Amino acid sequence: MTRKILIVDDDQKTRVLLKTYLEKNQYEVILSHNGESFVAEFNSQMNQLSLVILDVMLPDTDGFALCKVVRQKSNIPIIMLTASSDDTDRIVGLELGADDYIAKPYNPRELLARIKAILRRTAIADVAAAPRYYRFLGFTLDLTERKVTDNTGELVALTGLDYQLLKYFVEHPGDVLDRNVLSEETRGRDAGPLDRSLDVQISRLRLLLKDDSKQPTLIKTVRGAGYVFSADVSVVSA
Known part of the structure; x- marks a missing residue:
């Protein structure tokens, strides 16, 4: 096509x-x-x-x-x-x-x-054998429809980049994720030492998920190491 x-x-x-x-x-x-x-x-x-x-x-x-x-x-x-x-x-x-x-x-x-x-x-991946839903803190990430809803069922307006970043976080809960790893997964390239684009994207995702930017509890910054997604995540196949 x-x-x-x-x-x-x-x-x-x-x-x-x-x-x-x-x-x-x-x-x-x-x-x-x-x-x-x-x-x-x-x-x-x-x-x-x-x-x-x-x-x-x-x-x-x-x-x-x-x-x-x-x-x-x-x-x-x-x-x-x-x-x-x-x-x-x-x-x-x-x-x-x-x-x-x-x-x-x-x-x-x-x-x-x-x-x-x-x-x-x-691109929508073949998810036949993969989980369809990730749930955390009242949010539901639907991998088939590539969307996120909150605990009231309201759609969270994610861009494609927001979605890729959140998807990687929920697939690795509790792991300290290096900035370069996150940048590579979402943009296909390492984050340079002066590149603030990943930080901007993290701030945007926190805002969309109502995570306090001053004292975040969902996406935490690990000084000198990267970020960690701290929520408990459950997986549902269908």
Whole structure:
């Protein structure tokens, strides 16, 4: 099955080159040149899309606003493109629910690798012999439908990256998990010493699970070692 990707970038040369490169690698690509055209394409193609790529700087809006639009309607994976040399754009994007980011200028091969990694991580696995549900502190993680509900049955709005991180935590309760391990499992790469994206994602997940960020009891920080998921987790096959 051909994966369909929607890309918004205001630079025509970049759009065309990226479309050509990705199509050579068996992806179907839809292009938008501004926020208005992106929203129109997203609304019409949402159920067929596998991933969206958002440039931060656009003539009529920015990638952050578009990220919010996407997250209001879908958990589809999002990659942000940023020309900023500092971490601000990256952190804001992750806080809004982006799954990954890449700095401009970038090598198309690196972007392709990021796309493949995200789609591989978010693909629905064959769970016939695996547990379907993980339950902890009133929450239920459903691996088949890739969703989380709280003790009232209300859906917790997780992005694909949130889901991958939580899934790894509940599969390893009580284990001290190294930052690089968590980054590799969720983003396909090690966390650099100055990379705050994992910390941002942990903070976001704590907020979604109503875990006090100042004194967390669910996802605890182990100074100098990583993080530990401290809840009792039960497993149900079906």
